[in-house]
Amino acid sequence: MVILREKQTLLSKIATSDQHGENSPYFDGWKAYDQDPFHPTQNPNGVIQMGLAENQLSLDLIEKWIAKNPKSSICTIDGVDRFKDIANFQDYHGLYKFREAIANFMGKARGNRVTFDPERIVMGGGATGASESLIFCLADPGDGFLVPTPYYPAFDRDLRWRTGVQLVPITCKSSNGFKITQEALESAYEDAIASNIKVKGLIVANPSNPLGTTMDRETLKTLMSFINDKNIHLVCDEIYAATIFNTPDFVSISEVLQEMEHDPMNPVNPELVHIIYSLSKDMGLPGFRVGILYSYNDAVVSSARKMSSFGLISSQTQYFLASILSDEEFVMNFLSENSRRLAKRHKVFTQGLEEENITCLPSNAGLFVWMDLRRLLKEPTFDEEMVLWRLIIKDVKLNVSPGSSFHCVEPGWFRVCFANMDDQTVEIALDRIHAFVGKEKGNEVVTRNNKRHKPFEKNLRLSFSSRLYDENTLMSPRIMSPHSPFAQSPLVQART
Numbered sequence: 001m002v003i004l005r006e007k008q009t010l011l012s013k014i015a016t017s018d019q020h021g022e023n024s025p026y027f028d029g030w031k032a033y034d035q036d037p038f039h040p041t042q043n044p045n046g047v048i049q050m051g052l053a054e055n056q057l058s059l060d061l062i063e064k065w066i067a068k069n070p071k072s073s074i075c076t077i078d079g080v081d082r083f084k085d086i087a088n089f090q091d092y093h094g095l096y097k098f099r100e101a102i103a104n105f106m107g108k109a110r111g112n113r114v115t116f117d118p119e120r121i122v123m124g125g126g127a128t129g130a131s132e133s134l135i136f137c138l139a140d141p142g143d144g145f146l147v148p149t150p151y152y153p154a155f156d157r158d159l160r161w162r163t164g165v166q167l168v169p170i171t172c173k174s175s176n177g178f179k180i181t182q183e184a185l186e187s188a189y190e191d192a193i194a195s196n197i198k199v200k201g202l203i204v205a206n207p208s209n210p211l212g213t214t215m216d217r218e219t220l221k222t223l224m225s226f227i228n229d230k231n232i233h234l235v236c237d238e239i240y241a242a243t244i245f246n247t248p249d250f251v252s253i254s255e256v257l258q259e260m261e262h263d264p265m266n267p268v269n270p271e272l273v274h275i276i277y278s279l280s281k282d283m284g285l286p287g288f289r290v291g292i293l294y295s296y297n298d299a300v301v302s303s304a305r306k307m308s309s310f311g312l313i314s315s316q317t318q319y320f321l322a323s324i325l326s327d328e329e330f331v332m333n334f335l336s337e338n339s340r341r342l343a344k345r346h347k348v349f350t351q352g353l354e355e356e357n358i359t360c361l362p363s364n365a366g367l368f369v370w371m372d373l374r375r376l377l378k379e380p381t382f383d384e385e386m387v388l389w390r391l392i393i394k395d396v397k398l399n400v401s402p403g404s405s406f407h408c409v410e411p412g413w414f415r416v417c418f419a420n421m422d423d424q425t426v427e428i429a430l431d432r433i434h435a436f437v438g439k440e441k442g443n444e445v446v447t448r449n450n451k452r453h454k455p456f457e458k459n460l461r462l463s464f465s466s467r468l469y470d471e472n473t474l475m476s477p478r479i480m481s482p483h484s485p486f487a488q489s490p491l492v493q494a495r496t
């Protein structure tokens with residue numbers, strides 16, 4: 001640790017700042033999983049990863065398409081004749097076929113109610129890279145962006161860390177389903193002004209991570225009027241646009257813009273509106289790092305394109321995606337089958353929770369639920385939320401994410417991801433929750449509905465100590481004992 005600190009004095013402020021957010025509980029849960037990952041046969045008592053918003057439910061459909069279309073890759077015998085061309089391509093506008101296919105896909109993901117112009121598509125390394133480039137275009141260090149809470153924890157990293165902007169919370173509460181109100185918007189804006197922060201914009205994730213809800217048309221109109229009144233930018237992260245599995249339908253800001261642009265009563269300036277998109281969620285391809293910035297502002301498109309040199313999508317990936325996304329029939333089937341599978345998984349998971357009297361915020365989108373465990377807190381405090389969270393990781397062995405890491409103002413909410421695992425693992429997670437809420441019979445785990453675990457699970461023993469946690473086993477590197485196994489981990493050393 002001492003050596004690392006000495007070495008850090010040679011580095012930049014950005015490199016050594018803690019604005020990355022890695023010290024938040026969100027990452028601590030991942031460390032716990034990394035140390036003891038669940039595996040059905042090799043580590044059946046390990047931690048199940050429910051903190052990862054990844055969609056693994058429909059990758060088989062993409063695999064089948066690849067098997068039928070070997071020419072789509074330049075690294076196969078069938079596709080190698082395009083290898084030289086594509087491997088040499090490096091224009092930061094991107095392959096036209098790719099931009100065209102992505103623009104079409106963005107339209108399909110929004111029910112074809114709106115179209116997108118390939119000339120406005122700017123590439124980024126995932127939504128992460130695309131959103132950082134956008135912030136670099138819109139603001140200077142110290143400027144502020146309003147963000148409704150609870151929000152995706154990595155916004156602190158993606159939007160704030162290297163750009164030096166500040167995120168100003170808009171407080172949303174459970175009493176109205178965490179909806180953004182005009183009053184909350186105005187109050188956050190006033191707070192920023194009172195703190196001498198120059199507000200450059202408003203950033204929302206719609207559908208929301210972590211809530212799994214979509215914004216209604218009226219709310220979107222309120223946001224649009226608000227940013228026009230204040231003459232600030234509106235950034236809509238629509239990364240879950242097609243990850244919708246229930247009514248109401250998703251409404252994109254692009255639809256609202258289209259509507260309001262032609263409304264003389266409500267004039268809006270399209271140049272203030274920017275959309276962040278990615279294929280990480282809707283296609284389940286986070287490893288491909290396909291991020292898109294779509295801006296209605298020509299100057300932003302032009303400067304962001306120059307910045308995109310730092311996070312381009314490889315031409316091999318562009319080429320492959322241009323092929324698969326141009327297959328209209330495949331895309332339509334993929335989107336509807338993916339929604340169907342998500343709906344089924346969501347139902348199994350939420351019904352399993354309901355059997356234990358655990359409710360979630362009603363949701364229609366995303367890869368997670370916003371689980372309400374407020375009644376399990378001894379007191380409604382964030383300290384008690386941490387106590388419960390540690391118990392869930394250490395004893396129940398589920399890595400869920402506490403609401404505090406999403407800047408939620410009410411203690412007791414947890415985000416639980418449900419699409420990054422197979423059916424059997426979901427059942428095991430539900431059985432562990434069942435045991436946790438006190439229905440286990442003696443030492444033997446009796447599963448829900450008297451179903452039996454598969455043989456590899458029969459050794460699972462859950463015991464919940466009345467002692468809630470032990471100082472020596474805390475997960476956080478900030479408060480961890482030097483003797484903890486985590487202290488030896490190069491991963492943690494590199495991060496502290």
Ligand SMILES: Cc1ncc(COP(=O)(O)O)c(C=O)c1O
Pocket residue numbers: 053125126127128129152205209237239278279280286290291
């Ligand atoms: C709301 C939101 N924005 C951005 C991202 C980052 O996505 P990407 O993998 O495309 O960088 C995520 C990932 O979880 C997200 O949930």
